[in-house]
Amino acid sequence: MAELALEILNVRCGYRAAPVLHGVTFVVGAGQFLGVVGPNGSGKTTLLRAISRALAPLGGRVLLSGRDVLGLAPRAVAREVAVVSQDPPADMGFTVEQFVLLGRLPHLGRLEPEGPRDWEAARSAMVRVGVERLAGRRLGELSGGERQKVALARAFCQAPRVLLLDEPTAHLDINHQVEVMDTLDTLRREDDLTVLAVLHDLNLAALYCDRLLLLAGGRIDAAGPPEAVLTEERLRRVYGCPVRVGRHPVTGTPLVLPVPHATGRAAGIAGVAGGTGLLR
Secondary structure, X not given: OOOEEEEEEEXXXXXXXXXXXXXXXXXXXOOOEEEEEOOOOOOHHHHHHHHOOOOOOOEEEEEEOOEEHHHOOHHHHHHHEEEEOOOOOOOOOOEHHHHHHHHHHHHOOOOOOOOHHHHHHHHHHHHHHOOHHHXXXXXXXXXXXXXXXXXXXXXXXXOOOEEEEEOOOOOOOHHHHHHHHHHHHHHHHHHOOEEXXXXXXXXXXXXXXXXXXEEEOOEEXXXXXXXXXXXXXXXXXXXXXXXXXXXXXXXXXXXXXXXXXXXXXXXXHHHHHHHHOOEO
């Protein structure tokens, strides 16, 4: 059996004693890419906060390689778990290189300055993510797509075993979405990194993730490979929106197409899509 990187055991979590997650249980194997999907308000970001130790569960446990994260020091967790937020900082007065170097902080002692190995780790992370040309630029001068890739570089500079991402492609155009996801997938394969990403785009989730976890109302509605989770009946019920599910013409992964509520237009779109062979 593959090593378990994360075990989420009957976790209840929320704010001001009001649970958002209700008895969530699942495991993530080392090196897996798990996508967390679900409608707004289903508990996706709350789940990430519980895993990263930013929010203490009201009940249940979060285990990192068999150890309860609440029993670990924050620095110890940060050495193994990196988090990339939905909106990377736009202007902190740092250059890109300085910002990426912050990823080394969990590996340094109190008041210990960065050494040559830390600067080399930062440079290596920038090269691997493809942002080395931006090293001297300030964060406030970057586009949203560039900032997201710089945030990934900082996370890889941290040398984690687990990477948590909250909507890493939000607000990005299609080219930057693919660039970020390709980079993420390549680096996690090279480093045998465990990735858990909250994603709103179901088609990107199907393209890149080994498994999906579908949350609805703070509970797990379905978990498994994309083709088992992304079914028409389930997506209609969970999202409250009519959809058709076909196959990607290149990869064969599920392709989710929303259907307009206007009956006439929906019929026309379904006919065009069916003619292209995209729909089953």
